[in-house]
Amino acid sequence: MSHYIGRFAPSPSGPLHFGSLVAALGSYFQARAMNGEWLVRIEDLDPPREMPGAADLILKTLEAYGLHWDRTVWYQSHRHQAYQGQIDAWLAQGQAYFCRCTRKQIRASGGYYNGACRHRHLTPQPGYAVRLQVDTPITHFYDEKHGKIEIPLALAQEDFIIKRRDGLFAYNLAVVLDDIDQGITQVVRGADLIEPTGRQISLYQQLGHPPVSYLHLPLAVDHSGHKLSKQNHAPAIDRHNPRPTLIQAMAFLGFELPVDIEAAELSEIVAWGCQNWHIHQLPETFEITR
C-alpha cells in the first residue's frame, strides 16, 4: 500500500470551534493510525471572510491540543499562480469558459446553471466568472464510512465555477490542486463537505489524476440544526485548558475513554486515540446535535 498522507485544511474565518476540532482530530487519528503523515493547510482563499490573526491562532490551538503536523504549513494565498495556471490551461483548451450569468438569472432558469455561456466565447471582463465544462457528471462516490453516496444529477451536470465573479479562486479548484500537489491520499473532513465532493472528483477526472479516498465525519450542529460555525457564533475552544474539550470531541467521534486515560496527560490521551481509532466506531449519522 502506498504511503498515507492526510490533512486538516481550516479556513481562517475565526478561531477553532468544537466542530473544527472534531475534523482536526478525526483526520489526525486516521493519519496516525495508518502510520501516515498529517499535514495542515490554511485555506485563506477568501480575505473578506477571514479574521486577522485567525490562522496563527488555529495553529497555536492545534499545538495546545497535542496535534503536531508534519512538514511545513501551506497557505492557499501563496498558491495563486498554480490555480491561475490551471485555469489558463483549461481556457486555452476550451475546457473552461467565461460566464456572465448572474445568480438571479440562474435562479430564474431553475436554480442550476444551464450552460448558457458555454458557446458564447466571451473574452475576460471584470465581473465574469470562469466555469469548467463538465462532460462526465459524477453522480455518486464511495465514502469510507458511509458507503455509496448519491449526488443529484442536476448538481452533478452543472458546469461549476472555478474562478468567481469577484476574481477569487473557487474552493473546489484550490482544494483539489493542493491535495494533488501535497500528495494527499485520503481526505477526512466534516459531512458538510459531502455535497462538493462530486465536483472535486470531477476535477480529478479532468486533471487525469486518480482521486483521493474520502471519509466524512459527523457534523456538530446546534439545536436548530445549524452547523457550528463562526457565522452562528460557535464559541472558540479553550486553548489554555484543552483536556475537557478534547475528551468531549473524542466522545463525539465514538471513543469510549477508560477512566485512567481521561485522567492522563494530554499527550497520552492523544496517543491512546491514535492506537484505538477505528472507523467502525464512528457514529453512523451525518449530524449530531451538541
Ligand code: GLU
Ligand atoms: N477549508 C474548508 C473548511 O474549513 C475545508 C476544506 C476541506 O477539508 O476540504 O470548511
